[in-house]
Amino acid sequence: MVLKAGIVLSVISIILLSIYGVDAIMTITENLGPQDTAFLHTDAKTRGMVFGLIPAILLILSFFITRKEPSKVLGILIIIGGALMVVGVGIIFALPNNNIPSAAKGEFGGVVGIGIAIMALGAIKIKKSR
Template sequence: MVSIPHVLSGISIILLTIYGVDVIVGGGGAGEGFLPFDAMTRGIGFGFPPIILSFIAFFMSRNPPYKGLGIMLIITGILIIIGGAISMSSAGESENTARMAGEGGGLIAVGAIIAALGGIKIKKSLSN
């Protein structure tokens, strides 16, 4: 069954995938991918909304047990963790090393929280 939380989680995965592919194609540089944005604009437009949408999807679906939604949240969390790890690994190449490392660590933590929420959703669906 497709519900609003599933749609929100799907949008999150799509936005993170677009973000990741743009970073890979452009090498992380401003306007070098297929999106004409700098790193901050790209992060605000394609990185921040999936985080918010994932939390909304989890809390909207508190009562019904959605195993599929749990899997989607875990995928979203993993994509965010990968983005944080890439951000931390590229911090050594940047003049803003401390800021980039902090942002990468924050992304890894948020990704882990979202993946954990997905695990909780799966566990609840299996117990019902």
């Protein structure tokens, strides 16, 4: 039962991160301001909290609530969630119209670090499943 809950949390996280990424990319490609959003109709800080921070917490939670349950599937889902965070930052910086203020660019380093830590948790989950 706990394993199913962990998988559901991971899938929800991946969906939220995907929505966040699509909105951020659309915002940049449509030349909206750095504080605007494309279709979520919230400010960037709220978008980051709801669609970035909450999924990260859910991924970490899914690892810890299932720490005694072996599951390669859950490990893979956790890695996918962490990778979405890391790759998402890379895509946002690679887009030519990113008007991200210099002060905000430092926050993205933290996002990359959290994404890498989450991917490590997924790798641990897979390793413990063998």
